[in-house]
Amino acid sequence: MSKKSIKALFAFDGLLAKAFDGYVEREAQIEMAQAIEAAIDSETSICIEAGTGTGKTFAYLVPAIKAADDSDKKIIISTGTKNLQDQLYFRDLPSIFDALGIHKERALLKGRNNYLCRYRLEQNLDSGRFKSRSMADTLVKVKQWTNKTVSGDLTQCPDLNDNDPLWSYVTSTNENCLGADCPDYADCYLVKARQKAMEADLVVVNHHLLLADMVLKEDGFGELLPEADIVIADEAHQVAAIAHAFYGHRLTSRQVNELCRDAELEAMTTAKDDRQLSVAVRRVEGAVNEIRLKLGDSGKKINWLQLDIKVRNDLLLELLREMKALSKRLDLNATRSKGLDACHRRSVEILQSLVLFEDKDLAKDSVRWVETYRTGFAIVETPLDVSEAFAQSRLDHGAQTWVFTSATLSQARKFDHFKSQLGLDSANELMLESPFDYQNQSLLYVPRDLPDPRNPKYIESWFNKIFPLVETNKGGSFLLFTSYYALNKVRELIESKIESSKLMVQGERPKNELIEAFREQGDAVLLATSSFWEGVDVKGMALSLVVIDKLPFAAPDEPLIEAKVQSMRKQGKNPFYDLQIPEAITALKQGAGRLIRDQKDQGVLVLCDPRLVANNYGKEFLTSLPELPRTRSQKLVIEFLENLNQ
Numbered sequence: 001m002s003k004k005s006i007k008a009l010f011a012f013d014g015l016l017a018k019a020f021d022g023y024v025e026r027e028a029q030i031e032m033a034q035a036i037e038a039a040i041d042s043e044t045s046i047c048i049e050a051g052t053g054t055g056k057t058f059a060y061l062v063p064a065i066k067a068a069d070d071s072d073k074k075i076i077i078s079t080g081t082k083n084l085q086d087q088l089y090f091r092d093l094p095s096i097f098d099a100l101g102i103h104k105e106r107a108l109l110k111g112r113n114n115y116l117c118r119y120r121l122e123q124n125l126d127s128g129r130f131k132s133r134s135m136a137d138t139l140v141k142v143k144q145w146t147n148k149t150v151s152g153d154l155t156q157c158p159d160l161n162d163n164d165p166l167w168s169y170v171t172s173t174n175e176n177c178l179g180a181d182c183p184d185y186a187d188c189y190l191v192k193a194r195q196k197a198m199e200a201d202l203v204v205v206n207h208h209l210l211l212a213d214m215v216l217k218e219d220g221f222g223e224l225l226p227e228a229d230i231v232i233a234d235e236a237h238q239v240a241a242i243a244h245a246f247y248g249h250r251l252t253s254r255q256v257n258e259l260c261r262d263a264e265l266e267a268m269t270t271a272k273d274d275r276q277l278s279v280a281v282r283r284v285e286g287a288v289n290e291i292r293l294k295l296g297d298s299g300k301k302i303n304w305l306q307l308d309i310k311v312r313n314d315l316l317l318e319l320l321r322e323m324k325a326l327s328k329r330l331d332l333n334a335t336r337s338k339g340l341d342a343c344h345r346r347s348v349e350i351l352q353s354l355v356l357f358e359d360k361d362l363a364k365d366s367v368r369w370v371e372t373y374r375t376g377f378a379i380v381e382t383p384l385d386v387s388e389a390f391a392q393s394r395l396d397h398g399a400q401t402w403v404f405t406s407a408t409l410s411q412a413r414k415f416d417h418f419k420s421q422l423g424l425d426s427a428n429e430l431m432l433e434s435p436f437d438y439q440n441q442s443l444l445y446v447p448r449d450l451p452d453p454r455n456p457k458y459i460e461s462w463f464n465k466i467f468p469l470v471e472t473n474k475g476g477s478f479l480l481f482t483s484y485y486a487l488n489k490v491r492e493l494i495e496s497k498i499e500s501s502k503l504m505v506q507g508e509r510p511k512n513e514l515i516e517a518f519r520e521q522g523d524a525v526l527l528a529t530s531s532f533w534e535g536v537d538v539k540g541m542a543l544s545l546v547v548i549d550k551l552p553f554a555a556p557d558e559p560l561i562e563a564k565v566q567s568m569r570k571q572g573k574n575p576f577y578d579l580q581i582p583e584a585i586t587a588l589k590q591g592a593g594r595l596i597r598d599q600k601d602q603g604v605l606v607l608c609d610p611r612l613v614a615n616n617y618g619k620e621f622l623t624s625l626p627e628l629p630r631t632r633s634q635k636l637v638i639e640f641l642e643n644l645n646q
């Protein structure tokens with residue numbers, strides 16, 4: 001294989017064509033694969049935007065595997081989600097290795113919260129402390145599953161669904177893992193998965209793990225990933241947002257509560273006589289609950305400086321005082337068991353975080369906020385700009401070639417925003433158009449006469465324009481919203497007008513299940529917000545109408561955006577053009593990309609924001625999308641929908 005050129009491998013009579021039924025030679029795919037091969041040969045980095053349908057997965061896997069075979073290069077492939085990791089590892093990689101006739105060691109590595117922790121499973125089973133009988137039953141089933149699983153990857157455990165509260169009972173965290181001191185270390189699934197990854201030629205990870213490895217997060221196991229020559233980041237538009245989390249600090253009430261729970265569990269077996277330990281645990285839990293109550297509604301992000309001064313003080317001082325008391329008790333008991341020793345270590349780490357947040361002089365180039373959840377909260381601090389840190393981490397990492405690819409890296413055909421966020425100034429660029437025939441497969445409709453989206457009548461007017469299209473569409477309609485407020489309003493308006501079995505709403509079921517039901521139904525109406533703008537791949541008539549409620553600008557009071565905007569203004573930059581528009585374009589491109597998924601797909605994309613036409617910057621959005629024929633006539637759209645092939 002190694003003697004064959006990329007062009008020959010991808011040719012109509014090449015190895016790939018021989019291996020895959022219905023293989024079609026694609027010019028853009030070959031161009032991408034050749035560009036990656038050139039980057040590997042010249043030890044340079046490249047950013048590649050590959051429109052939907054380019055076949056980018058094969059376009060990066062083939063030159064990477066070829067380099068592993070030709071010159072023993074080690075490769076890390078990083079994706080955006082666990083689903084994509086599984087798809088790559090279990091479906092794409094084996095078929096390409098077979099097609100090319102190559103054998104190389106490969107490994108799949110996920111975050112530690114995906115692997116069953118035998119120690120914590122046993123510890124929780126032994127404790128007998130469950131909130132319900134069904135919790136105990138599920139834990140027993142998870143234990144039985146250990147006889148069948150080799151990987152310990154809990155996403156494959158049929159008895160534990162994604163939202164099960166038991167996840168924290170059967171997985172470990174950086175803080176509570178006992179590492180080499182663990183009695184189950186020799187059989188630990190996570191340890192085995194990491195060892196396999198360290199020995200592999202090609203490892204499939206996700207961006208969180210890649211970043212964790214890059215910033216050398218200390219977690220008791222040393223390095224997470226092996227040294228690599230080539231790093232390929234797919235869905236690379238997500239990397240900057242994830243990097244913010246890794247170059248900052250975060251303390252959550254969950255970390256504190258888990259410490260309390262573990263300390264209590266350990267104390268029940270090895271420190272029963274120290275009643276003060278239980279008292280200290282209760283007091284910390286009490287302080288956490290008090291603070292959560294004071295923070296008010298869930299789902300908020302509150303800038304630290306705008307937080308009530310009393311709440312801020314309570315958050316730090318009260319929690320600090322109670323944590324110090326708990327840490328002292330744990331210190332006194334630390335020699336009684338490895339578990340208690342680990343709990344003491346964790347309490348010291350939490351104290352260090354609290355002291356760090358107590359520092360009044362928040363660095364001027366960072367921002368801090370508090371997030372509230374239904375039963376907890378988090379304090380988050382992150383730098384406003386991660387470009388230098390990321391560039392330094394890349395240097396320290398040592399890989400010679402970095403490939404960043406996605407269908408949405410550019411705005412108005414420029415990579416400037418993406419590259420500046422990650423300090424990729426010297427990386428090469430390549431933009432590849434989608435091979436789809438958008439002129440004949442689709443239509444873009446920008447409705448007339450809608451009020452400004454801030455007008456209170458906007459949603460009602462929007463609905464009057466959109467509902468006739470939904471009614472006409474014989475296939476599935478996907479209504480994407482920029483807020484839950486708009487989604488809920490539309491839900492109220494639409495509920496009485498369509499059969500209940502056809503209406504599907506985000507949150508009713510786990511995302512994957514909902515998408516599967518939408519696909520199977522064929523003519524359903526799915527209402528969803530931001531998390532559905534990406535990763536929904538429904539081909540054919542089951543998704544033939546995509547409606548976007550308005551331009552997806554991030555909320556201006558979102559603390560990170562707000563702080564970046566202020567900082568850019570101080571530097572004399574224009575944050576609207578240099579930040580808010582590029583970010584909104586990326587989100588819009590993702591949402592719009594849900595419509596045409598293959599050569600035969602057809603459908604209508606509706607962008608409902610009068611600013612697209614009324615304001616100059618609307619052009620930036622429109623030139624960033626594939627070239628769909630445009631109309632402002634509802635009549636034409638209805639005719640188009642009526643004529644879609646079923």
Ligand code: SF4
Nearest residue numbers: 117119177178182188
């Ligand atoms: S080493 Fe850590 S993850 Fe593995 S079983 Fe022990 S505590 Fe759990």
